[in-house]
Amino acid sequence: MKIRIAWISLFSLAGILFTLTLNTTHLERLSVWFMLGNEKVKGYWVYAEKIDGEYKGIGAKNEGDFCVDDAARVILFYSEAYEITKNEKYLTLAMDAAKFVIKMQASDGNFYNFAYLDGTINKYGPTSAKKTSSWWTLRAFWGLSKLAQFTKDENIIKAVQKAYNALKKSPPKSGDKLALYILGLSSYNKIQNVEDDIKFFSDELLKFQVTNGCFQGFFSTEKEHFRWHGWGNRYAEALVEAYKITMDPKYLEAAKKSLEIQIPILLGTGLIYSIENHLKLFPELSYSLDCTVTPAVKIYRLTGEEEFAYLASLGASWLFGGNRLGVPMMGPNGEGYDGLEYMHVNQNAGAESTVSALRVVLHSLTLPEKFIKLIESPTIVSRNGITVIEAEGMDPGISPVELVLGNYGGGAAFKFEEGTRLKKELSVPSGTYRLLVSGNFSPTSIIVISNDSKLRSSLTGQGLFDIGSLDVDKNIRVVLSGKGILDQIIMIPNIVGVSFKEGDRTKSIVYDFKSSALKLLNYQVFEKQKQRKEEVVQIKTVNMDNFILLDIKPLFNNDGFGTPSSPGNFDNLGGIVGAYLPAQEMSEGIVKINDIPFILHVSGLDNVRCVGQKIILPETLKVKNAYLLAASNHGDYEIRVSFEDKAILEKITDWCKPDKTISFDYRFTASGEKQFIKCGIDLYVFHVDSNVKEIKLPEEVNVHIFAITLEVDTR
Template sequence: MIVRRVLLITALLILSFLIVSGVQLNVEHLEYLRDEFLIGTQAFTGYWIYTDRQPDGSFKLAGAEGEGVTCIDDVARVAIFYLREIERSGMDDFFDSRARESLEFVMKLQDYDGDFFNFVFEDGTINRHGPTSRKGGNWWAARAYWALSLGARIYSEYDASYSEKLAASAHRAFRVLNSFVRNGLLHGYTDMTSVMLLGASEYAQLHPETSVLDFIDASARALAERLVRAPGMLYGLFDEGKEEFNWNGWGSREIESLVAAYEVTGEVTFLETAIEAANTSIPMLLSIGPVYRISRNVLLYEQIAYAVEVHVNGLYRLFNVTGEEIYGIMASFLNSWFLGVNHLRVPMVGPNGEGYDGLERTHRNLNAGAESTISMLLSFQAVQKLPEEIRGYSDERNHLRTPGYVIEAETMDFGLSPARILRDGSVSGGALAEFSDTVLMRKDLLLPGVDYEVHVSLFRCTVEGEIEFSIRYGNDRGIERVQVGPDRIVRIGEITGSGEQARISISARIPSGNVIEIDQLVLIPAVVGVYSEMKDSTILFNRSLEKKSDIQGPGFAVTDGDILLVASEDDRTEAVYLELLGREGFLHAIIDPLLNNKGMALPEERRHANFDNFGGVIGASYPQAEVERLLKDGLLYVNEIPFMISFGEKDNFRLTGQRIELFVEASKICFLGSSEQGDYEEYVELLYEDGTIHTITLGLSDWCGISRFGEKIAASLPFRYDSAGNVERIQCRLYVQCYNIPR
């Protein structure tokens, strides 16, 4: 007799985690990446660039096509990781061997003039001409210089001759890099300069040469000059662009390098700049996650380990110098991203120390290459050095209570305003909203009870001067005149959240004959709140210059309890009951209540379907007519299993954590679908009415790829429609996955 009759299905991933307290280091996967590589005719130890996750959960080592199989960029990071372990724990044979072999690899790729090549091909040939490998005082040269300089300082206590060997190599590297420095900046970029500055700060502690000290002073001052100090979401970021503002989440080590420069020179302004940047930019990143890039718009995804690690280490260094616990707490909270404190609530670390390659809007990239794994380890290493009370804030039970929002303008309600949606492949979401005469954008949002700064991402803007923007949210209203212009993020005002869902409305009058193109609406909390379930306290970070939430800004406060709790989308997700239809010996779940997307299009509607662009309204789609040709009596048969296909305004549902309730006795469950933007798998929980839980791994391959998880091909179609509605001769597929239900 079967008693487990009620079946609940959830697409949320729940994993048991092997990393105790969130900070133990696990180098098992890093060791898997480690290998011997020929460079010329001699073997050196390096690390494979990529590992591709296989359907059975194992990994396959891989190189970067056209670039190589191992590189300085990764091996230098490994050297830094093990050198820091020696500094923290003392000399150890394992740490020593791993650090030395990595440093030897780095020195092997140094050319006669002191510059570096980056990649090595599988046949042992050095990649001398590729744009990501050739000489030119580039990223990999700066990173090599940092590793060599750190190695020279660390080994000065244990092996003087080896220290001098490393120092000599670092000295040659500095001369090359310094030849590309103008006005204190390496190639004119602040992020690249910050890496070189870290190397110079290490080298100067051992050999305080005048040229190195002069560079440290000039580059630190140049970084300080590029700090954005205007109110808004950009406050506290370093402008890394040349012609227009640009900031990359990855590579931005300005905070860490300014603290290092202060430690060498004693120049207080360097430390003060790092403090100002941390107080204002880090809470913003806590609110929206480790974004990939901010320029004239916000590129939220993909989120990568590298973009977490650089800030965690900067904050640790700031804590270590100032003793201010706020920076240790910030570092711990940021590190929690790896443990699942992210928008999908999924861990970005595997059970064997894998650092997963990326977090997208709807899914994880479960490949685990060298950069991601080493960046994760460097981040955990920094948190592990914090006092126990502070590193306890690095915990999977943290909850962000004041999320920021990046909303594609084309997804908003324009009311009766004369607005048009324009397709543009260069903007976020592939489209933007064009307004003439009047701006009007509306959307329902649930904002907690703190102040939010409101921004718009402007592209084309023919207005010269100021425009008056009006912002309404519930009963709150604000009016502000702001200077506008093209290709920039503009702060247009501030509103106060209510803790309840309400409509936000943005409006403005545009001078006659002018147009404004808006790509995104961006809301950033002025006060960021994170609840620590383990400590039962809420930490509030005021990133503004004003007093808010009784906190003088910039500053922070710790309060007891979960004071900003509101009903989140997850909390309000109720189980959806699906009716069943018996047909040909099978039970079909009627999924109409779940449909939330249109992914198939007829020729006349192909510009309006959107299968593969979750954040926007315009995307590529399946050709509906081609699917219809495969149906028999309205059903799609796959290995004699009939599937009902929905056509209409909505025809599929994207997995976003839905809970599905079925009253059924069955031996097997089958899914018809596919993934977009790659091959992905996640855990699906089957919850029975007696409390039993059974977990299956649902893997669906990319809709324009091949079956990688053992799925059956349900439909193979000769083309798809691209986001502009054009026919693309790319074969696209639907897949079927079936799983036995245990009795």
């Protein structure tokens, strides 16, 4: 996967309206013609970073500037666009992209992946060297095979045949690569009859489908051990294409069953990144979206079953605000943003993310108009999906637990001993849930309790364990007898999916685990989540000359400062551990910054993440200026602070941008190591010039305020 990070404010995306169109402007801005050997070829920058409102194409450090992986996706997309629209420009663009891919083919038919702008091919890197059944060879085979259906170009035909011969000698073994191979074979079948190959490998692929348990219908990359990742989830599309050639109904039924379960889970939960020893929710990727939406569209076009059109359109609406955060994931020039995190959007837009988003749009445009409207203007009323409880976020009381860091669901877990008791208050709907536990256990007995419902199980080994069903209401308690590491408790409700508006009517599409059925219902199934109550706090003040220092400690909900022995977490809202500022480098108490006095805290909770809190002053003050010490995580944010009825806009910059008012030479990472990049806090001045009794903070959770001081007019 190739993801780089740049973040944007969710607030800045509000109110954007979309029309479903195939806009390839950004994709083509990523393209560059360059000399590779003795031929001019066209590559696509791997990454596109947004800097001061403009995108700049850049390569992958130590790998290359352009790759076959992305160019093959471009070939496939433009070939399909030509097939669907009959517009010759798309065929020309596919042919252009093919020049680079063909030039990257080795004599044995496999492909190198990365090349640099200066024409150097990376022949030895682990993500570039020619390997048997590599991801990039499989994608090149699929893309070129699709293009070969529409051209008699000898170079393309020859390259496809060489790739086929190379893959036939050593076909892929894992389920995810096998699915990609079947997709290539299904396109290649138009050039040479390989139906027997398609049948053989499709039968083999069916052996990777899970037949029981919580993830029945999903496919695993391995037969012996369940491992699933959203970005390699091409199984359903492979089986749909196999069905179209062989007309064997078992392939279509397996694909339908897979999507009937997967898409409602993903609609209710978000585009899960991966499931193996733990469940990783983020980042959510357009690449994953393509893997489910495109085959759902194809099934609808084959069968006319409207349930699949609803699954496809509600899935595709993720790009246009139908996601957890209600924000667009495509830009005005067809940019496919690089990822949706817990509370952030990564607005970088590399080739992989962009072409994946465009492929979703391309196939969605073949749906009837009423479904296109659902994509363009989604109104998700409520959703119900998987809840992941990170063990380190539970209350251990005085239990013998130790926080350990590493490759865990939230980056941390609890190491526990005999007699450990944990508890957690919940905000999920009451009901019956299937519980899974992840971790590494010596023989351990686990009891999970919620009110009068109790569940017992025995755990041994490492992985994800299904421990049964529990009636859950408001909280859970966990009792552990034994030793080990507890990572996550995963709760899967009996019914998953979304309720949504279609015109004036509210409908729901759900998967019911109890009846093992996909259901399209003409009413709202899930309750809308209750809105958070506004937090109103009356604070104390300290007078210093013409300054009023606000003691905002009662509002604090975040620890931005810390030490390795008492770590903070400035930037990871979705987890317990994160990076933080060095507490030992900052004074506590009344501190003057640029001659402005502030009340600063650096031990314990020391700042407020802003969610619209309201501050009530002891008395009405005639305020001249307000001074805030603030910073943001994951990008810059335009905010609005209200002083009585006067709203003032300001841009709060990322804590690790240069030239901070309070600057530190390093920060601590989640593991407690010093990372020598300059981070800090800025002083912001708000010109108020009005009477103030109340101050309303912005509704931007990624903005942190450490201190507020008011300058009053003493005249």
